[in-house]
Amino acid sequence: MTTDPRRLAVLLAVHRAGGVLAAADLLRVTPSAVSQQIARLEAEEGVPVLDRGPRGATLTPAGRILADAAERIEAELVEARKQLATLGGELSGRVTVAGFQTAIRAVVTPALADLAEHHPGVELVVEEREPADALRRLREGDADVVLIERDEDADGHTPRGQRDVVLLEEPWRVVLPPAVAVPAQLSDLAGATWVAAEPGTAAARALARVASMVGPLTTRHVYYDFDVALALVAAGQGVGMLPALALQGELPDGVTVTTVPGLGSRRLVARHRATRHEPRPTVTAVLDELMAVAAGLDLV
DSSP, X not given: OOOOHHHHHHHHHHHHHTSHHHHHHHHTSOHHHHHHHHHHXXXXXXXXXXXXXXXXXXXXXXXXXXXXXXXXXHHHHHHHHHHHHHXXXXXXXXXXXXXXXXXXXXXXXXXXXXXXXHOTTEEEEEEEOOHHHHHHHHHHTSOSEEEEEEETTSOOOOOTXXXXXXXXXXXXXXXXXXXXXXXXXXXXXXXXXXXXXXXXXXHHHHHHHHHHHHOOOEEEEEESSHHHHHHHHHTTSOBEEEXXXXXXXXXXXXXXXXXXXXXXXXXXXXXXXXXXXXXXXXXXXXXXXXXXXXXXXXXX
């Protein structure tokens, strides 16, 4: 009996969502419809495809084989839709990108002109959002691409049904107030006072990594916006650790930027939905423009 690809798509949705109820929400059908499709798939193939437990449903070995096949079919369909879109001529539609200040300023804004030139029918909407709010909008379908930051030591987990594209990897820099001498190595700053980043941010994780190498750090103040950090450093309130993107353009008087071994890097990541129907060709076009801008940045 021929396997029905539609049932494979339902199985893949259950796998990604972690259960029948969540898959029903994802597919916008009733839970009983999902269960019926899974039961028919098992009857057609003659093997169980799901292990159902109190915490949800997991794939059996046979289910994993079929889910892998479903993902390959999905990828082929996405590629086919992209090719069909090019046959139909100009791309058109709205794409919403949500992100934070430095990413919008350095990557998204320069991409606007290129996108208008290459795909004039695509309307790019830019939203500056807090990370949690941006990711929520992505899950709910209100944003198409979310720009997130990730320190090099951060967990790279990506939720099911979503995909991460690394746009760039930028070095961390040490930013010094006028009264602090330029260090040759991190240990030279062991006794310095640092301005602290808001907990949970990539900058906070990076500073904790520095502390693990040189010992406990003395900190003063807490910032979220990198412009605030620069202002505090310029006012002599402490040493800062900022990513290269935040240091583009003119710096406050007296501030010195340097690098020393061990600072590491921050990754700028574009996250989008990856389902049977996404990313749409318009979203792919926007991602391509963002990657082109990021590749052209000089962050040495």
